[in-house]
Amino acid sequence: MQKINPRTLSGFMELLPKDQLKFNYIYDAIRNTYEQFGFLPLDTPIIEASEVLLAKAGGETEKQVYQIKKGDNELTLRFDLTVPLAKYVAKNYGELSFPFRRYQIGKVYRGERAQKGRFREFYQCDIDIIGDGELSIVNDAEIPNIIYNVFKNIGLSDFVIKINNRKLLNGFFDYLNLKEKSSDIMRIIDKIEKIGTEKVIEELKEYDVNNENIDKIIEFINIKGLNENIISDLKKLNIDNELFNTGLEELEKVLKYAYNFGMNNDVLEIDLRISRGLDYYTGTVYETFLREHKSIGSICSGGRYDNLAEFYTDKKLPGVGISIGLTRLFDQLMELNILEDEQIKVSDMLIIPMTDNYDYIISCYNELVKENKKVQIFYEKRSIKSIINYANNLNIPYVIFIGDDEVNTNKITIKNIKTFEQKTDTLENILKEQ
Amino acid sequence: MQKINPRTLSGFMELLPKDQLKFNYIYDAIRNTYEQFGFLPLDTPIIEASEVLLAKAGGETEKQVYQIKKGDNELTLRFDLTVPLAKYVAKNYGELSFPFRRYQIGKVYRGERAQKGRFREFYQCDIDIIGDGELSIVNDAEIPNIIYNVFKNIGLSDFVIKINNRKLLNGFFDYLNLKEKSSDIMRIIDKIEKIGTEKVIEELKEYDVNNENIDKIIEFINIKGLNENIISDLKKLNIDNELFNTGLEELEKVLKYAYNFGMNNDVLEIDLRISRGLDYYTGTVYETFLREHKSIGSICSGGRYDNLAEFYTDKKLPGVGISIGLTRLFDQLMELNILEDEQIKVSDMLIIPMTDNYDYIISCYNELVKENKKVQIFYEKRSIKSIINYANNLNIPYVIFIGDDEVNTNKITIKNIKTFEQKTDTLENILKEQ
Numbered sequence: 001m002q003k004i005n006p007r008t009l010s011g012f013m014e015l016l017p018k019d020q021l022k023f024n025y026i027y028d029a030i031r032n033t034y035e036q037f038g039f040l041p042l043d044t045p046i047i048e049a050s051e052v053l054l055a056k057a058g059g060e061t062e063k064q065v066y067q068i069k070k071g072d073n074e075l076t077l078r079f080d081l082t083v084p085l086a087k088y089v090a091k092n093y094g095e096l097s098f099p100f101r102r103y104q105i106g107k108v109y110r111g112e113r114a115q116k117g118r119f120r121e122f123y124q125c126d127i128d129i130i131g132d133g134e135l136s137i138v139n140d141a142e143i144p145n146i147i148y149n150v151f152k153n154i155g156l157s158d159f160v161i162k163i164n165n166r167k168l169l170n171g172f173f174d175y176l177n178l179k180e181k182s183s184d185i186m187r188i189i190d191k192i193e194k195i196g197t198e199k200v201i202e203e204l205k206e207y208d209v210n211n212e213n214i215d216k217i218i219e220f221i222n223i224k225g226l227n228e229n230i231i232s233d234l235k236k237l238n239i240d241n242e243l244f245n246t247g248l249e250e251l252e253k254v255l256k257y258a259y260n261f262g263m264n265n266d267v268l269e270i271d272l273r274i275s276r277g278l279d280y281y282t283g284t285v286y287e288t289f290l291r292e293h294k295s296i297g298s299i300c301s302g303g304r305y306d307n308l309a310e311f312y313t314d315k316k317l318p319g320v321g322i323s324i325g326l327t328r329l330f331d332q333l334m335e336l337n338i339l340e341d342e343q344i345k346v347s348d349m350l351i352i353p354m355t356d357n358y359d360y361i362i363s364c365y366n367e368l369v370k371e372n373k374k375v376q377i378f379y380e381k382r383s384i385k386s387i388i389n390y391a392n393n394l395n396i397p398y399v400i401f402i403g404d405d406e407v408n409t410n411k412i413t414i415k416n417i418k419t420f421e422q423k424t425d426t427l428e429n430i431l432k433e434q
Numbered sequence: 435m436q437k438i439n440p441r442t443l444s445g446f447m448e449l450l451p452k453d454q455l456k457f458n459y460i461y462d463a464i465r466n467t468y469e470q471f472g473f474l475p476l477d478t479p480i481i482e483a484s485e486v487l488l489a490k491a492g493g494e495t496e497k498q499v500y501q502i503k504k505g506d507n508e509l510t511l512r513f514d515l516t517v518p519l520a521k522y523v524a525k526n527y528g529e530l531s532f533p534f535r536r537y538q539i540g541k542v543y544r545g546e547r548a549q550k551g552r553f554r555e556f557y558q559c560d561i562d563i564i565g566d567g568e569l570s571i572v573n574d575a576e577i578p579n580i581i582y583n584v585f586k587n588i589g590l591s592d593f594v595i596k597i598n599n600r601k602l603l604n605g606f607f608d609y610l611n612l613k614e615k616s617s618d619i620m621r622i623i624d625k626i627e628k629i630g631t632e633k634v635i636e637e638l639k640e641y642d643v644n645n646e647n648i649d650k651i652i653e654f655i656n657i658k659g660l661n662e663n664i665i666s667d668l669k670k671l672n673i674d675n676e677l678f679n680t681g682l683e684e685l686e687k688v689l690k691y692a693y694n695f696g697m698n699n700d701v702l703e704i705d706l707r708i709s710r711g712l713d714y715y716t717g718t719v720y721e722t723f724l725r726e727h728k729s730i731g732s733i734c735s736g737g738r739y740d741n742l743a744e745f746y747t748d749k750k751l752p753g754v755g756i757s758i759g760l761t762r763l764f765d766q767l768m769e770l771n772i773l774e775d776e777q778i779k780v781s782d783m784l785i786i787p788m789t790d791n792y793d794y795i796i797s798c799y800n801e802l803v804k805e806n807k808k809v810q811i812f813y814e815k816r817s818i819k820s821i822i823n824y825a826n827n828l829n830i831p832y833v834i835f836i837g838d839d840e841v842n843t844n845k846i847t848i849k850n851i852k853t854f855e856q857k858t859d860t861l862e863n864i865l866k867e868q
Contacts (some may be wrong), residue, residue, distance in 0.1 A: 004489045006746040009509070011477035014522065018527050020475045038781040038810040040828070041454045045446035045555050046480065046541060047500070066481070066509075068500050070545055075443070075500075088448065090440040094540040095450050098825040099814060101449070107480060111504055128867070136813035138792060260796035269695045312440040331643050347472040358572060360696035376472040379570035380533060393531040394474070 011120035021344040023330050027105065029153040030125045030324060034103035037146050040126050042104040043085040050074040052087055055311040065373070077109040081126045081323070082308075089130055090312035098132035105326070117205070119327045129320030130308055135318045137250055138411050139313075140284040140304055141257030143322060144268050146301050147288055152325070153338070158291045159299070161263075162271040165251040166281050166303070168234070169243025176213050185209065186275035189221055189274070193273070193294070221272045227255055230270045247283070251283045254284055267391040282306045283300045286322060296332045329412060345395040349414075352387050354403030361402050363411055365428055373434075391417055437550050445546070445554035447761050452827075455778040457764050461539065463587040464559045464758060471580050473561050476538040478518040484508040487517055489745040492831045498544045502616040508840035511543040515560045515744075515757070523564055524746035532566035538638045539760070553761045562755030564628055564742055571684055574738055575691030576716040577756060578702050581722055581734050584758070589774070592725045593598035593733070595697075596705040599685040600715050600737070602668070603706075605678025606654060607794070610647050619643065623655055627707070627724070655706045661689055664698055664704045681717070688718055716740040720756060729764045779829040783848075786821050788837030801861055807868075 009016045015023055019224060035041075047068065053076045059369065065111050066077040078084050079106045105125045112118055127146065129139050144161045151159050166186075166291060173182040188203045193204075197218065204214050223233050231252050239245070258268055276285040283304035290299065302322030311319050349368060353361050361377065368375045377398070378387050391399050400411040406424070414430055415422040423430070441447045449457055469475075483500065487510045488496060495513060496645065502509040512518050515538045523534060539559045546552055561580065563573050565575030578595045587592050600620075607616040622637045629637075631652065638648050657667050665686050673679070685704065690703055708718040717738035724733060743751050767773050783802060787795050802809045810830070812821050825833050835847040840858070848864050849856040857864070 001744065003747060004745055006743070007483065007484060007486060008479060008521075008525065009481060009507075012481065016526060017474040017476070024475050025478070034818060035780075036808055036827075038808060040451040041455070041458050041782055042451070043454060044448055045442060047446065047543070047555060048440065049443060052441060066502050066504060068502050070500060073443075073678075087440040087442075091442065093505060097824045099809070099812075104550055109481070121481060131814065134814070138811070138813040142811075177719060189479060204687040240617060257792055257796065260800075262795055262800060309440070310435065311438055313437060345475055346469075358691055359694055362691065366694075366696060374470055376535070377572070377576075378533075379572040380565065380568070381570075384766060390531045394472075 011118065013119055013121070013331070018143055018344075018367065018395075019334065019347070022334075022339050025344055026154050026333075027125075027337075029155075030326065031103070031105055031148065033153050034105075034125075034127050036102075036149070037142075039101045039103040042085070042088065043087055043106065044078070044104065045425075046078055046107065046109075047075050048078060048084065048087070050076040053078060053083055056083065058164060064112055066109045077407060080108050081106060081124050082128075082321075085126070085128060085130075086309035086317075087264060087312055087319060090309040090315070093313065093315060098130065098134050099135060100130040102125070102130075103127045106292055117328060117331060119331075122327035125326050126321060127325040128308075128319050130317050130319040133316050133318075135320065137253050137284075138257050139320050140250070141254045142261060143284075143286060143302070144258045144263050145261035147322060148239070148263065148267055150300070151288070156290065156338075159267070160285045160289055160291055161268050161300075162250070162267045162274045163258075164255065164272055164274040164285050165254075165266060165268065165283055166246040166275060166285055167243050167247030168251060169247070169275055169282055171241040171247050172239065172279070173217075175239050175241040175242060176216060176257075178213060180211060181207055181209065185217065185275050185318075189217065189273055190235065190275045190277050190433045192221070195228045200388070201419070215272075216299075223272055226265050227270045230272070231255070250283055254355060261352065276301060276303055280305050284320065295426075299329050345397065347374040347376045347394065347396045349373055349398045349400055350391045350394075350396045351400045351402060352384070353376060353377065353379070354401055355407060357404070357407050360407045364400070364402060364427055368431075371431055384395055388417055440599070443554070443617070445552065447555070447628035451780075452778075452829075452833055453768065455780065456768075456773050457760075459778055460588050460599060460764060460773075461557070461559075461760065461768075463589075464584055464760065465539055466560050466659060467476065467584045467587050468539075468559075470583070471535075471561075471576075473537040474533045476519070476522065476536045477540065478512070478515075478522055478538065478543065480512055480543075481509050482512060482518065482521070484510040486521055500543045507542050508602045513544050513660045514542055514769050515540060516562075516755075517557050518744035519560070519564075521746060523751060524569040524743040524749070527747065527749060532564065533569060534565075537561045551762060551765060553765075556759060559758040559760050562742075562753050562756060564753040567750050567752075569754065571687050571718075572691050572814055573754050574684070574689045577585055577718075577720060577736070577754060578697050579695035581720065581756060582697065582701055583735070585722070590724065590772075591702070595702050596708045596721045596723065596726055596732075597685070597688065597692075597702060598704065598706055598708040598719050599681040599688075599717055599793045600709060600719055601677050601717055602683030602805055603679050603681070603709055604684060605675045606673065607651075609675040609678060612643060612647060614639055615643065617713055619651065621711050622649070622785070623707055624709045624711050626655070627768060657706055658700050660761045661702070664706070665689070670731060684717055697700065710735060710737055714739050718754065727766075727770060730770075733763050779831065781808040781810045781828065781830045783809045783832045783834055784821070784825045784828075784830045785805055785809060785836060786818070787811065787813070788835055789837070789841060790837075791841050798834070798836060798861055802865075805865055822851055 064077050105203040107121055108124050109121055111120055149163050170182050184207050188200055192200050201214055223230055234248055274285055281303035285303035287298035288300035300322055304320040306318050308319050352386050365375055399415050406412050411424050412427050413424040445802055499513050500511040500805035542554055542558050545554055581595050602615050607619055618641050622634055625636050635648055657664055668682055706719050708719055715737035721732035722734035734756055738754040740752050742753050799809055833849050840846050845858050846861050847858040
């Protein structure tokens with residue numbers, strides 16, 4: 001028979017079991033943290049009507065989406081979890097309790113040009129807090145604490161959460177009479193870490209920002225130091241612009257409350273260069289970096305927005321949320337080799353039958369299971385060496401031999417496959433020592 | 435602005451948070467049980483090359499799949515988890531440890547005609563044990579124990595696992611000189627619960643099975659009673675057919691070992707009518723029914739197959755596995771109203787600020803979190819009634835009031851929202867009583 005090449009599409013992550021276990025460890029850490037903070041689970045379809053999903057999309061997004069024609073229906077695979085959330089909240093408005101705190105972890109699809117580190121199918125892990133009409137600024141201060149706990153629970157330590165406020169930036173550009181260019185300027189300065197100051201100046205010139213203003217912008221985004229100092233430096237600018245001052249007030253409050261939640265200058269840093277590009281955001285914005293690996297970019301981003309679902313409903317639904325691109329993050333953590341092996345094991349023990357007396361073997365198995373041990377029996381006839389190999393590959397720390405001697409004496413033989421320590425005793429005694 | 439109707443496609447399940455929590459409870463019970471039994475996680479892409487996914491498919495399947503054209507690529511959404519497993523094992527053969535015990539829980543897609551209880555996007559929860567060249571029959575005996583534990587952990591009790599062996603059936607039909615009609619006969623008798631004996635006889639006649647053979651078939655599938663009695667009745671038939679006798683031997687062994695694993699006549703029943711339709715299965719077959727709700731059909735099915743991946747590789751890969759159609763199962767359990775509400779709560783406590791002193795409020799929050807309480811703060815300005823409503827909707831059992839009195843006396847006020855019991859004390863004392 002002609003065989004078909006069992007290939008997996010490029011841009012689609014498919015892991016070997018050992019790596020999948022690591023992936024799931026991170027997945028679970030994120031999920032459990034989101035749940036710990038009281039977020040409700042949501043699971044929306046991967047396929048939606050194109051007209052619903054692309055209500056707001058334009059240009060790049062439309063080009064990248066996967067579309068399906070099924071009969072007369074124009075369908076699209078979701079490209080993020082925010083648009084489905086907007087649809088869901090608009091659709092179920094009357095049934096939800098606000099503020100609606102929801103998390104969703106799921107696959108999304110973007111048909112980008114395949115390249116290293118870019119995925120066409122990838123997990124997003126989102127939380128959002130959606131208010132009905134309004135949403136307290138204290139929510140914005142709780143978010144860094146959640147980000148902090150997520151990454152701590154994943155096992156990462158050396159990360160920093162950067163924070164800024166779009167009102168502050170928009171107000172500042174308005175004050176410089178650059179209101180209409182505000183979006184473009186933010187998009188440009190957002191790239192400064194990647195492209196450098198010279199290139200930023202060049203690009204600003206291309207947008208007809210005059211030299212005086214360029215100087216002021218560069219000076220502004222170079223305000224650095226401890227958060228408290230940045231706040232007082234910003235106040236000293238004495239900028240007479242309402243939006244700017246609202247932004248400054250918000251930033252100050254978010255910082256104060258975030259400190260109450262346990263944040264400090266080490267993990268939470270004001271960075272006036274952060275703007276998150278998207279016009280969608282209207283207040284607080286967040287990005288998260290690994291201090292030692294800044295090159296991999298932000299590993300968790302988000303912010304405050306004024307109106308989640310304006311394409312579907314007249315209700316005003318302000319929100320604040322963050323998203324982790326898990327597939328890319330995992331790929332990069334693997335590359336950096338900063339995930340540990342040992343903690344993940346699929347079973348505690350592997351029983352190796354040296355006899356066909358399954359009555360006794362399975363009765364031992366049942367006893368161990370009753371004591372909450374995760375046990376497997378290796379039923380196949382193989383060499384001991386290849387069975388030990390199997391246990392090693394699956395990080396199973398103990399093997400248990402049961403042969404005729406053990407059956408006759410009502411004992412088992414247990415062996416630690418790392419230390420080669422071995423002992424024969426009754427199951428009861430062995431359990432006592434485990 | 436013209437609003438777009440925020441609809442969800444029919445045939446796609448999208449739950450309200452309360453129901454999603456119940457769904458996740460079942461999802462987790464299945465996943466945890468699969469892991470308890472030492473199955474490795476697998477997560478294959480939802481999109482595969484059409485040529486890979488449809489290697490084996492024909493007729494109905496091809497008509498139902500969702501296909502995507504993206505540039506020159508013909509892509510298909512997976513319609514089950516078995517074909518991706520076959521691809522995966524063939525692709526990664528050299529990297530896997532056999533027997534390869536894997537579970538996968540994920541969404542699959544079938545563009546069936548939408549009707550009540552039928553879903554176009556649904557979760558399958560599969561386990562399979564794949565052998566390299568051969569696979570011991572004891573594996574077949576472990577499966578009912580896993581099924582039993584899954585449903586026990588979901589919280590169901592009154593279910594029965596039905597078991598049969600295709601070799602037994604094929605051997606019997608061969609013995610009656612009906613070998614070529616074997617598949618059709620199995621397909622027909624598999625429906626007997628639904629269509630009744632008369633209709634089965636009628637259909638068998640349409641396939642030119644003569645009256646004598648029809649009598650023998652009906653007599654055969656009516657062999658009932660305790661498992662031991664069925665086995666001895668089958669032996670008494672003295673059928674001189676090798677396949678039949680291999681099947682009988684297998685069935686007897688599976689039963690014996692399954693009893694060792696703790697199964698008995700109450701939960702595991704031989705049923706000679708069960709054949710699982712698909713030619714794919716070659717030995718043991720399983721179906722699972724809720725005794726009080728047989729009408730909903732099998733809630734977990736599977737069986738033994740000779741060769742998993744013949745379309746991709748020359749390696750012989752026998753296996754045994756089961757699948758739970760979670761979305762349909764959940765839908766039906768909800769309909770029957772047999773899932774409990776109370777056990778699922780998103781948080782333990784909701785703090786209701788009656789003051790703006792967030793220093794004190796958040797410090798209380800931090801203390802509670804440190805004691806592993808799942809706590810939320812309700813930051814928005816709302817009436818107490820509407821906040822209590824929020825807690826009720828989310829099954830949060832306690833609310834904590836913090837006003838100026840509490841701040842000044844360094845206390846909190848806690849209220850059980852079911853019993854209305856309320857008390858004011860230091861946080862330390864209240865934690866002691868929780």
